[in-house]
Amino acid sequence: MAEKIRLKVKCHACGNVMEGTAKYGKGAYHPDGLDFEFTAVGKIKTPDGRTRVKGEAVIVCPECEVRNKYEI
Numbered sequence: 156m157a158e159k160i161r162l163k164v165k166c167h168a169c170g171n172v173m174e175g176t177a178k179y180g181k182g183a184y185h186p187d188g189l190d191f192e193f194t195a196v197g198k199i200k201t202p203d204g205r206t207r208v209k210g211e212a213v214i215v216c217p218e219c220e221v222r223n224k225y226e227i
């Protein structure tokens with residue numbers, strides 16, 4: 156199982172847009188193209204009945220080093 160997600164996060168401090176993807180595997184999202192820390196906060200049910208992980212990613216802006224939170 157490898158669920159791939161796209162991340163697009165706008166820095167709340169300087170407006171820099173960071174883009175990347177992450178792949179789900181082995182109980183966590185693994186960043187691909189973006190450097191972020193991922194924390195799973197629970198599970199959600201999708202409308203089609205599947206379960207997926209709900210999580211929070213913290214991305215450090217490469218421009219100004221502000222930490223941005225992003226919900227997956």
Ligand SMILES: [Zn+2]
Pocket residue numbers: 166167168169170171216217218219220221
């Ligand atoms: Zn920034």
